[in-house]
Amino acid sequence: MLGWALAFFIIALIAAAxxxxxxxxxxxxxAKIIFFVALVLxxxxxxxxxxxGRP
Incomplete structure (x- = not known):
């Protein structure tokens, strides 16, 4: 999921440029939404x- 967030961030940087x-x-x-969903998960x-716990 963090990979998707990074991909959208890179797309945003290219589009802004x-x-x-x-x-x-x-x-x-x-990207922000996906990042925060990944943090919650x-x-x-x-x-x-x-x-x-561990047995």
Whole structure:
């Protein structure tokens, strides 16, 4: 998922360099959403791992 966020960030940088402000803004917005979803899933996974424990 972080790979997708990085891909959209790179698309945003390229679009901004070429002068496509609307596309760059949309790509940055998508990258932010994917990044925060990945962080939430990471936190949930860590919490679940703590409660599950290791045998």
């Amino acid at each position: 070429l002068g496509f402000g609307g596309i760059a803004g949309a790509a940055v917005g998508i 990471l936190a949930l996974s860590l919490i679940a791992g703590l409660f599950r």
